[in-house]
Amino acid sequence: xxxxxHKHPYEERIVAFIDILGFxxxxxxxxxxxxxxxxxxxxxxxxxxxxxxxxxxNQPSKGNPVDFFYNMFRMTTFSDCMVLSSKNNLxxxxxxxxxxxxxCNRLIHQGIFTRGAISRGKLLHTDDVVVGAxxxxxxxxxxxxxxxxxxxxxxxxxxxxxxxxxxGGSIDLRRQDFDGLWHIHIFHPKLFELDWVPPNSLFGSxxxxxxxxxxxxxxxxxxxxxxxxxxxxxxxxxxYFNEYAGDFNLPKINIxxxxxxIA
Numbered sequence: 001x002x003x004x005x006h007k008h009p010y011e012e013r014i015v016a017f018i019d020i021l022g023f024x025x026x027x028x029x030x031x032x033x034x035x036x037x038x039x040x041x042x043x044x045x046x047x048x049x050x051x052x053x054x055x056x057x058n059q060p061s062k063g064n065p066v067d068f069f070y071n072m073f074r075m076t077t078f079s080d081c082m083v084l085s086s087k088n089n090l091x092x093x094x095x096x097x098x099x100x101x102x103x104c105n106r107l108i109h110q111g112i113f114t115r116g117a118i119s120r121g122k123l124l125h126t127d128d129v130v131v132g133a134x135x136x137x138x139x140x141x142x143x144x145x146x147x148x149x150x151x152x153x154x155x156x157x158x159x160x161x162x163x164x165x166x167x168g169g170s171i172d173l174r175r176q177d178f179d180g181l182w183h184i185h186i187f188h189p190k191l192f193e194l195d196w197v198p199p200n201s202l203f204g205s206x207x208x209x210x211x212x213x214x215x216x217x218x219x220x221x222x223x224x225x226x227x228x229x230x231x232x233x234x235x236x237x238x239x240y241f242n243e244y245a246g247d248f249n250l251p252k253i254n255i256x257x258x259x260x261x262i263a
Contacts (some may be wrong), residue, residue, distance in 0.1 A: 005187065008071075008120070008124060008126050009124075009146075010122055010123070010132060011088070011122065011123065011124075012088045012120065012121065012122055012134070012215075013043075013086060013087065013088055013092075013117065013120070013121070013122075013123040013124075013125065013132075013134055014085060014086045014087070014088055014092050014093050014096045014120055014134075014157070015083065015085045015096075015120065015121060015123055015132075015134040015135055015137070015138045016082075016083070016084040016085070016096050016100050016116060016117070016118040016138060016151065017081065017082075017083055017112050017116050017117055017118075017135060017138035017139045017142050018081065018082040018083075018084070018100060018103065018104065018115070018116035018142075018151060019080060019081050019082075019116055019170070020080040020081070020112055020113075020114055020117050020140060020150060021112075021113045021114060021115055021149060022113070022230065023079070023080035024039060024080075027040075037041065039110045039111060040110075041110065041227075042109040042110060042111070043106075043107050043112050044077065045168045048079060050061065061173070064078055070089065071090060071125075072086055072087050072089075072091070072093065072095070073085075073095050073096075073099075074086070075099075075217065076124075076125070076130045081115075082103070083125070083130050083133070083135060084096050084100060085123055085125045088120060089220070089246040090160065090163065090164045093160055094164055094170040094249060095163065096118060097118065097153075097161065097184055098170060098173065098174045098191075100116070100118065100151050101151075101173055101185065101186045101191055102191065103185050103187070104116075104149075104151060104184070104186045105186045105187070105214070106211045107190070108186075108214045108217055108218065109210070109213050109214050109217060110217075111217045111221060112219065113119050113149040113221070113233070113237065114151070115142060115146045115147075115148070115149050115150065115151070115232070116138070116142050116146065116147060116150075116151040116152070117138045117139070117140075117141035117142035117145075117146055117152040117153075117154065118138060118151060118152070118153050118154065118157065118184070119134060119137040119138040119141055119154035119156070119157070120134060120137070120143075120154065120156055120157060121133040121134025121135075121137045121138075122134055123135060137154070138154075141154055145181060146183075147233075148232075148233050148236040148237065149233055149234075149236070149237045150177070150183040150184070150186040150236075151183055151186075151195060151241075152181055152182065153182040153183060153184060154181050154191045155182075156201070158174065158182055160225070161173070161174050162174070168250065171188060171190045171191065171201045172185075172188075173185045173188055173191070175188075178191070187211075187240065187241060187243075187244040187247075188244075189244065191211065192207035192211075195208075207248060208248045208249050208250065209249045211248040211250060212245070212248070212250055214241075215250055215253065217240060218237055218238055218241055218253060219253050222234045222235065222238055222253070222255065235255060238253045238255050241253060242255075244246065
């Protein structure tokens, strides 16, 4: 198959790579726990909403590569990974960070935790192909530095996100972690005041109840996992959640210094 480089250019794009943590162990557990498979299928089906969002956004300018919104947002899922990309402008950057935040937060409510990175670079992203240096950069950042259930933000995007927030184009979804790295703030209280991001049935006035369910999933994962490396990751997520628990009128998760749940 030959690609029309005018219609599908290899261009500079914003790229997010998101990986489901412990996917292989979830698949193994699904052999004896059917509910695990149900959760995975439900989560993957929900993520598909964002693929549809991209198709709908591209539809008005389909066939017109010079249109501003043509190829604005795309998403591809395969196995335990998701790749989101957008045009290299502030609108695209806002879409990528917002959708990444909502996806990762929604998956927590299925007991599924994610890790990833968002960067910028050359990419070819079509309905059936995603390849390029931008994806490699995002993957390298995720695999080398994310460590915890967080989506890191490359240094090259930090100032643009600040500018976007100052212009009122989006809420500021940056959060600087204890190690100085920036990641997408998936527990930002204003994230749940937005009603255009699908699915939105649990947002708005129900955000406290919605986050209570997320808190329960984090607490259960901390209690059930005995593997020290997994416990460390869930412990980090628990501490992160605890910083913002008050914004949702929820109690903090009781954890000790080793990340273990306190009865």
